[in-house]
Amino acid sequence: MLIDFFSAVGDVLSSESTYINGALFAALLAFAATGEWVAERSGTLNISVEGMLLSGAFAGILGYHISDSIVVGLVFGVIGGMLIAAVQAEMSHRLTADQFVVGLTLNILVFGLVGFLDREIEPQAQRASTVEIPILVDIPLFGKALFGEPWPFYLLYVLVPVSWWLVYRTRWGLELRAAGENPQSADVSGIDVNRRRRQSIYYAGFTSGLGGAYFLFARIAAFDDSVIGGQGFIAIAAVIFGGWTLWGTMAGCVLFAGALSFQLSLQGLGYELNTELLQALPYLVTIGAMAIFAKRVRPPAALARPFIRGLK
Secondary structure, three states: OHHHHHHHHHHHHOOHHHHHHHHHHHHHHHHHHHHHHHHHHOOOOOOOHHHHHHHHHHHHHHHHHHHOOHHHHHHHHHHHHHHHHHHHHHHHHOOOOOHHHHHHHHHHHHHHHHHHHHHHHOOOOOOOOEEEOOOHHHOOOOHHHHHEEEHHHHHHHHHHHHHHHHHHHOHHHHHHHHHHHOHHHHHHOOOOHHHHHHHHHHHHHHHHHHHHHHHHHHOOOOOOOOOOOOHHHHHHHHHHHOOOOHHHHHHHHHHHHHHHHHHHHHHHOOOOOOHHHHHHHHHHHHHHHHHHHOOOOOOOOOOOOOOOOOOO
């Protein structure tokens, strides 16, 4: 039994499809987690990222259905994600409603709404064309996973460093981090704390909406209300796993996506293992990583705390 297990692991790790699927899911998580990282650095725990992803995926296929253009579909995806972000931002940081309640409510609302609209409209789309980068695509195992992907995948290579630059190399990023660490001091310094927090949620809506649309056009080009399947919550876990650093967050995305790809590859190679255990594997890895790392890292001091001027 043990020999069979190691044989299966060896087959999975030597299969190119493992890395291609891993890159697909890692990119979805990375789009969402990048925006979530920005939001959490401002002091907002953005639970509605799942709804942003799902809204982005549906808006993306709707945009393509209307225009026959993947570019328009991606723009629609961004708009879909930002609509959810606008509700989350206004409710949480203008009306000071509970962030968790608002986020969970939005997730449920989006799930029901897009399911209804999908049955009514039945939008259709197609996969984005693959772009291969010469020489790099020929690297064994990793080449096609990183340099032979549908073209929206490459937006991530720009998005991640730009997000880092915004947070660490601009005045806006400095003010945003101050809002997450010490909002009272930031307020005294003239920073509009809740405005910065709202802006960080808009940014999360932008990246998550783009990520949802990317996933749709990169994978199946057909919408289903289960297409995201809890990946938004795993993106939140990746931020915590990464210790609220961007590169650590990306490492978490790769780890969790790798667990999901491992599960799919085992099934694809025909190994008959416990189906329920395989389906639970990515979530078990997520829980295990959280249990190990959650207490070893320090979150932004004001994370998930609403800011009301005059209150400490």
